[in-house]
Amino acid sequence: MGENNQIISDTLLWNKFIHGDEDAFRLIYKSHVQTLFKYGCNFTHDEALIKDCIQDIFVDLMKYRLTIGSTNNIRLYLFKSLKRKIIRSLHKSEIYRHLESDKIPFQYALSNEDEIIEDENTRNRTRHLELAMSTLSPRQKEAIYLKYVSNLSYEEISSLMKMNYQSARNLIFRGLEKLRESFPKEIVLLLSLLRKVKNP
Amino acid sequence: MKDSQEKPSTDFIHQSEFVEWVLRPTDELNQYWENYIAEKPLEIGRIKLAKQLIIDIVPKEKPLDEVEVNILWSKINESVKFRERKIISIRRWSVAASILLVIGLSGWFLSVHKSTDINEINYHSVVGKPKPGKDIMLILADQSKETFSTKEVDLKYSKDGLLTTNSGKQVQKESVEQNSTIEKMNQLVVPFGKKSKIELADGTKLWLNSGSRAIYPVVFKKDKREIFIEGEGMLEVAHDASRPFYVVTDQMKIRVLGTKFDLSAYKEDATISVVLVEGSVEATSGNEKMILKPNQLLSYHKSTHEPTISHVNVMEYVSWIDGWMLCEKEKLTSICTKLSRYYDVRIDVFDPKFNDMTLTGKLDLKSNCEDVLKVICSTAPINYTISENQITLIIREK
Numbered sequence: 001m002g003e004n005n006q007i008i009s010d011t012l013l014w015n016k017f018i019h020g021d022e023d024a025f026r027l028i029y030k031s032h033v034q035t036l037f038k039y040g041c042n043f044t045h046d047e048a049l050i051k052d053c054i055q056d057i058f059v060d061l062m063k064y065r066l067t068i069g070s071t072n073n074i075r076l077y078l079f080k081s082l083k084r085k086i087i088r089s090l091h092k093s094e095i096y097r098h099l100e101s102d103k104i105p106f107q108y109a110l111s112n113e114d115e116i117i118e119d120e121n122t123r124n125r126t127r128h129l130e131l132a133m134s135t136l137s138p139r140q141k142e143a144i145y146l147k148y149v150s151n152l153s154y155e156e157i158s159s160l161m162k163m164n165y166q167s168a169r170n171l172i173f174r175g176l177e178k179l180r181e182s183f184p185k186e187i188v189l190l191l192s193l194l195r196k197v198k199n200p
Numbered sequence: 201m202k203d204s205q206e207k208p209s210t211d212f213i214h215q216s217e218f219v220e221w222v223l224r225p226t227d228e229l230n231q232y233w234e235n236y237i238a239e240k241p242l243e244i245g246r247i248k249l250a251k252q253l254i255i256d257i258v259p260k261e262k263p264l265d266e267v268e269v270n271i272l273w274s275k276i277n278e279s280v281k282f283r284e285r286k287i288i289s290i291r292r293w294s295v296a297a298s299i300l301l302v303i304g305l306s307g308w309f310l311s312v313h314k315s316t317d318i319n320e321i322n323y324h325s326v327v328g329k330p331k332p333g334k335d336i337m338l339i340l341a342d343q344s345k346e347t348f349s350t351k352e353v354d355l356k357y358s359k360d361g362l363l364t365t366n367s368g369k370q371v372q373k374e375s376v377e378q379n380s381t382i383e384k385m386n387q388l389v390v391p392f393g394k395k396s397k398i399e400l401a402d403g404t405k406l407w408l409n410s411g412s413r414a415i416y417p418v419v420f421k422k423d424k425r426e427i428f429i430e431g432e433g434m435l436e437v438a439h440d441a442s443r444p445f446y447v448v449t450d451q452m453k454i455r456v457l458g459t460k461f462d463l464s465a466y467k468e469d470a471t472i473s474v475v476l477v478e479g480s481v482e483a484t485s486g487n488e489k490m491i492l493k494p495n496q497l498l499s500y501h502k503s504t505h506e507p508t509i510s511h512v513n514v515m516e517y518v519s520w521i522d523g524w525m526l527c528e529k530e531k532l533t534s535i536c537t538k539l540s541r542y543y544d545v546r547i548d549v550f551d552p553k554f555n556d557m558t559l560t561g562k563l564d565l566k567s568n569c570e571d572v573l574k575v576i577c578s579t580a581p582i583n584y585t586i587s588e589n590q591i592t593l594i595i596r597e598k
Contacts, residue, residue, distance in 0.1 A: 034264060034269075038261045041261065051264075055272060055276050055279065058276045059276055059279045110257075126256065129256050129257070148219065148223070148254065148258060149257075149259065151223070173214060176214060179253065180211060180213060
């Protein structure tokens, strides 16, 4: 039900923006800039480059607003534009020039580098998960990220990643299974029980 | 999911109802999964594991901070407006700093009245004037005081006037009756060397610079919002056409309908200045009417009552909220005045040769005062000496 509402309001908001409503443009920016930035961080550590790309896609939106037509899914539209922009920019640099676009590593950084995890239990799990994550393909990582972090639907993911619905499902299913198997079950269970006893 | 017992490979992590419950729980989902657990108590171990895995998969990402979001937005608008002029971006920062123009707010305005009956509310009698201390001090409506020894304090008032702080310090609940005729006032006093941010009950954000104070109601009235500021504050006023926003200083009253600006009204300064970041402005002083646009600075001379408008780089005026001082051909003497407020030190620039000296660049106010001085001395022919709380700058002879 929530999804339906969002689609209706997206269409309306987009129409307002196309017809020159600057508040609508501002609202689109404000409600998507954080998720876009976070998504972008998975392609590169260069935050300035991500910000430049975000700037470019919004400037382009304004520039071409009379010709871009309607959309009922602003977020998907922006995700697609950002991904295209970032990959294009990365291709310009030496390191990535020879790589095909689907080989550009999707980083999926689980923990924030500046942050020190104090809890040993959490640190352990994160390490295990990072290890398991590194065995996944970039596309698998990206699909899981889009599903669980960006909260995109399978339809949206398949459209963004240019694959069919069933392949997207399979990609995510297999990836998650790999992660799940890596999970140190016994330890986690035991510790979560202990924690319960300690602070009831 | 009814056959999950028979097919253990279909784990909870693949079920969207489950993922939704973990990441974005609703009453409905809570109800559903509580029932599920009650029916199948043996599943609790697997549920816990799946839940933990999903929580762990979602990374703890660092979001862009508010200032960065605003700078990026300004850059977008700048590019949109000035695309035709083909501005060549020399450096990223210079683009960010050059113009903060916003196109979406043209209907909003701000007006400055030169008025003699400014203080409709006598702020000094509502809340007693505090003695300046070393710590940031919050004075509540019942005159009780809270002090904070940190360099910065972040206060947030909810719609009903409930106060939370970033330091985790518990501040007593202020009970607010909606229909009460007397507004409950709080006062935040920021001594030299510190700064603070307040989010007021209507969502308006106020950054207070060193050596400043603000007096504001815990909850605003239904028809009007009014606060008092002494010193320097940057405001991002929440748009609310039905309740105009007033900022009162000793000699000036500013009317706002929703905009972003920096106000500097230090007692010891000869002028009050208002710098507009976003919005469109109508300033009234005596019989004179002036249109203030973004990037313009209105200086109001306190003794001559003479207003002047000039074009400025607004980043120079607002970058302090993010711990930077941005200077573009700024007088060394003016930089020293700002630094002495920010670090609560005395800086003497006696030599008349300093009067013509200007600096351009970016100073990091997050580092300590001496490091900042070193940066200045490395770019200009200056040496400094420190004794106790007194810094003296001298020209370096060749």
